[in-house]
Amino acid sequence: MKDTNVIQVENLTKKFGDFTAVNAITFEVKKGEIFGFLGANGAGKTTAMKMLIGISKPTSGNAKVADFDVFTNSEDIKKNIGYMSQKFALYDDLTVKENITFFGGIYGLSRKKIEEKRCLLVEELGLHNIVNELVGSLPLGWKQKISFSVALLHEPKIVFLDEPTGGVDPITRRQFWEMIYKASNNGTTVFVTTHYMDEAEYCDRVSIMVEGKIEALDTPKKLKEQFKVNSMNDVFLKLARNIE
Amino acid sequence: MKRFIGFIKKEFYHIFRDKRSLFILFGMPIAQVMLFGFAITNEINNVDIAFFDKSKDATTQEIINKISASKYFTNKQMISNDAEIESVFKKGNIKAVLVFDRDFSEKLTKENKTSVQIITDATDPNTANTINNYLSSILQNYQQVINKQMKVPFQINPETRLVYNPELKSVFTFVPGVMTVILMLVSAMMTSISITREKELGTMEILLVSPIKPFQVILGKVFPYIFLSVINAVVIVLLSIFIFKMPVEGSLFLLGFESVLFIINALSLGILISTVSSTQQTAMMISLMGLMLPVILLSGFIFPIASMPLPLQIISNIIPAKWFIIIIKAIMLKGVGLTFIWKETLILVAMTLFFIAISIKKYKIRLE
Amino acid sequence: MSISVKNISKSFKTVNAVKDVSFEVKEGELFGLIGPDGAGKTTIFRILTTLLFADKGTATVAGFDVIEDYKEIRNNVGYMPGRFSLYQDLTVEENLTFFATIFGTTIEENYDLIKDIYVQIEPFKKRRAGQLSGGMKQKLALSCALIHKPKVLFLDEPTTGVDPVSRKEFWEMLKRLQQKGITILVSTPYMDEAALCDRIALIQDGKILQIDDPQEIVKHFPTTIYDIKADNIYKLLLALKEYKHSYSVYPFGEFVHYTDKRDAIDTKELTLFLKDKGLNNIIIQPTETTIEDTFMELAK
Incomplete structure (x- = not known):
């Protein structure tokens, strides 16, 4: 099961004017894997x-996310992935319940399905007292x-x-x-960035980006070896220092 | 002092590096003056008019010719029955219809008294009013000419003369208003935004935890805008003199002094706004809703204060712009000196001091 | 004492941000306030930098009372707020010059102090601050906070969101500054940075959990921690939680940190239990307590 690739990236490049932000990166992520994306x-x-999440067009290279091409099928990608960023996650002025209903609606879940998911979520996270806050x-x-x-919520294949x-x-x-382990155990691929290096150890495989290029990619164990x-x-320190 | 100069230098960097605010600063005054000078005007030109002449004789023909010959009206159509009046108005091009009764001339010669009917399209009341006035005055003029010929005794002929703006050029009344609006906007909005921006960015925190004194921060914020607003005022006055041929009868020095006074007044309002708002957005909203609208609507800029309902007339007194408009109109159009406008000037001074006093009182040396 | 805080409390509308906090920082000390977001660190910083009034309690900085002598404090401290608070539309050099002037000094006068840090960003001195990378912004902010040679330096989460390399460099800079006699109060959510401080206060939900030096603080931990590893970390976590003697189970780097309710664990029994749960390649070994373990135990 873990052998199918859900993300496949080949020489993906993004330039802003003269500046090459991403320089021909190549990697793949397998189904159910926890992939640490460091840098x-x-x-x-x-x-x-x-x-990868379809909101920025690459300058060159190829990339497939959940079997969809980032150049031509970015809308299909959006339907099949989940995304959570540190800056924006939920609406502060809506209640927990309203947020769930809203985001469920965005991904086209039926009313019944949203209701079902919400109950499950409340149960799992113990949200009983705060669901209306x-x-x-x-x-x-x-x-x-x-x-x-x-x-x-919408059971995406990959979550970023x-x-x-x-x-x-x-x-x-x-x-x-x-929670990440659990999602991965259920077959969801997790693509995660972090500044906590102990969290890098939790990942199945880790890539380290330095100045637009992927300088290392392997399991934490092999990287340490x-x-x-x-x-x-x-x-991390060794890699970044060597480059400087 | 060195601190203060350093601060002002920094403010100028901010202003000159922000293309948007530069545009507001210098683009808007020019755009506004042009807009009000050329497009928005109370004058009428070449209004399409129709005549329904039931009398059909030499007198009515003469009147019709006289009206059509004026630059204000164009004779578009002759109407031959009552029903047509309605239909020409509905078409929308004809703004006025002049109806001569069947016995117009007869009455005029026999009874020395006759009447015409002026029908105007009042969907735009201001224009309708103006058309009405213009038509009436042409008719009166004509009447005076015949009266002289007939030598009718005991006639009182009111001879009206318009002073200070004899040609009734609306641009002359708009320029003071536009200048007021722009100075208020630039001064109050820009300062309040620039102070709240520091709050939003968190730099205010660092400034507070530094030896620079609150009044230095405020003065440092205000000073560049006094400078820029004066430039703006000069640009507006130059535009009105050279493009609209507006006379400046009074002393330029007095005009400059009063403008600076008003600018300081507006700046202190801007500081006051910044003390009550924590984001640039709120500062902008308060400036627009709390300052712009009253300045435009209640200052006598567009709507004459004398024709407002009493409560609004009373409220208009607390709007600094009202007094400034009175002052600059007096200086520019009447050419009066300080002896005639000292009362208004004093009111502005008092308001300014009042605003500065509360701003200083409300300015926080801490975050709460 | 360079900083002294006595029974400070502060609440906003509905939140009690700081609850009866007391601590002291000695002259020349590098003192860390360690805790997650929302622990009350920023509020404490703002009270000490005279930006906020405390509801209760007293505090002095460099011998000055934070309320009465706020002007002296503002002359004597350097403050780097949590988010990047410099003028983005000014260049590196303009920012530094500006802060030098408002503190009544010049770059040249105190160049010695900032030299180490500033040389790293000097090549970019004509660049607008908004266009610097995270690490460079942080160096510029530190230079600006130091330009007037403050007695006490307040750094509110200077390394949040900054990558490990820049973080490491930043702490090296702090160590050098400390040698120049500047007292430094720094806050951070990264527990691994705590070890670099002379003394630390662990803080959560507005309360100080413990104050001590980093070597001592871990000694307060009541029991031995075991590193446990197996082929499937997720299954291992679930299994350990089910184990009847388990007290705490936390993922920790490549291992799981496990503590037992008993004084000593029965390695054999536990290994058998885990094997029963279908786990392989089991490693169980005692390990050193970290500050993070201590924090979690205290915050539990």
């Missing part, structure tokens, strides 16, 4: 991610957990998470990763 600030992670009044950790669940745990407390951060260090943090 320094300005290394081109966000730009690459935007191309405004999202703005909830702690960050709750918001992030709920928005991850919302990104999974852009720094989902930034600033979240350590316990919630781990609860969040348990390759660079002869004990932690992903050191792998």
Whole structure:
């Protein structure tokens, strides 16, 4: 089951004028995999991610996400993926329930299906007391957990998470990763960026971007062996330092 | 002092690097003056008119010729029955119909008294009114000419003379208004936005936690805009003198002084707005709704204050723009000196001091 | 004492942001406030930088009271707020010059202090601040906060959202500044940065959980932590949670951190239990307690 590729990227490039933000990156992500997409600030992670989720047109190269081409079928891609970013997740001035209904509606779920999903979500996350509260009044950790669940509402094949745990407390951060494990176990592919290097260890495979290029890609274990260090943090530092 | 100069320098960087605000600063005054000067006007020109002449004689023909010959009206049509009056109005081009009764001339010669009917399309009441006035005055003129020929005794002939704006050029009344609106907008909106921008960006936090004093921040924000607003005022006055041939009867120095006073007034309002709003968006909304609308509607710029209902007349007194419009009209059109407008000037000074006092009181040295 | 905070409380409308917080920072110390977003770190910073009044309690900075002597404090501290708060439309050099002038000094006068940091961004001094990368912005902000040679430096989450390389460099810079005698109060949500401070306060939900130096703080942890690993981390997590003696189970890097309700664990029994659950390649070994473990235990 894990052998089918759900993301296939070949020489994907994005240029802004003279500046090459993403420089011919090539990789693939298998079904159900947790794929860590790391890189320094300005290394081109966000730009690459935007191309994969169909909101930015690549300058050249090929990429298929959930079997759809990023050049020609970006609308189909959007239907088959979930996306959650740190900056925008849920509407602060709507209640948890209203947010769920709204996002369910956007992805064309039926009223019945939304209702069903909501009950399940309330049960799993223990939202009984807060389902009618405004999202703005909830702690960050709750918001992030709920928005991850919302990104999974329409049962996407792949879910893209852009720094989902930034600033979240350590316990919630781990609860969040348990949710990621669970999604992956259910066959959803998880594509995640993070600045926490311990989180890189949770991933099945990790890619590290430096100045628009993917400089390393493997399982955390093999990367550590390759660079002869004990932690992903050191792998990262070694890579970035070497380039400078 | 060095701090202060450093601050002002920074403000100018902000202004000159923001294309949008530069456009508002310098593009808008010119656009507004042109707009009000050329497009929006109370004057009428070449209005299409129709005549229903039941009398059909030399007198009526003479009147018709006289009207058609004027630059205000164009004779478009002769009507031959009552029903047609309605239909020409419905078509929309004809704005007025002049109806001469069957016995028009007869009555005029026998009874020395006759009447015509002026029918105007009042869907646009201002235009209808103006058309009415113009037509009446042409008829009166004609009457005076015949009266002289007939030597009828005991006639009172009111001789009207329009002073200060004899040609009734609307641009002359608009320029002071436009200048007021622009100075208010540029000064109040731009300062309030530039202060709230610092709050939004978080730089205000750093400025607060620094030895720079609150009044230095405020003055530093205000100073560049005094400078720019004065440039604006000069541009507007030059435009009106050279493009619209508007006379400036009074002293330019006095005009400059009063403008600076009004600019400071508007700036202090801008600071006041910035103390109550925390985002640029709110500052802009308050400036537009709270300042622009009253300035345009209640200052006497467009609607004469004397014809407003009493409550609005009272409210208009608290609008600085009203006093400024009175002042600059007096200076530009009447050419009067300070002795005639000291009362209005004093009101503006008092308002300015009042606004500055509350702004200083309300300006926060902390985040709460 | 360079900073002294006594029983400070502060609430906004419905939130009690800071609850009876007390701590002291010695002169020349690098003190860390460690906690997640919403823990009350920013509110404490704002109270100390005289931007907010506390509802209760007193505080002094560099010997000055935060309410009475706010003007002296504003002359003597450097402050770097949480988000990037410089003028994006001004160049690097213009920003620095501006902050130098409003503090009544010049770049040349205190160049020594910022030299280390500023040389890294000097090649870009004609570039607008808005166009700098995250790491460079942060260096510029630090230079601006230092330009007047403050006695106390307040850095509110300077490394949030910054990549590990820039973070590491940033902490190296802080260490060097500390050697120049500047007291530094820094806040961060990254637990791994805590180890770099002289002393730290762990904070969550407006309350201080513990204050100590990083080496001592982990000694408060009541029991031994075990690294456990198996071929499927998710199944391992679920299995450990089911285990009747389990006290806490958290994913931690490549391992799962496990603590037991008993004083010592029975490795054999646990291995058998996990094998029963279908797990293979099981490793169980005692490990060192980290600050993050301590934090989670205290916050539980």
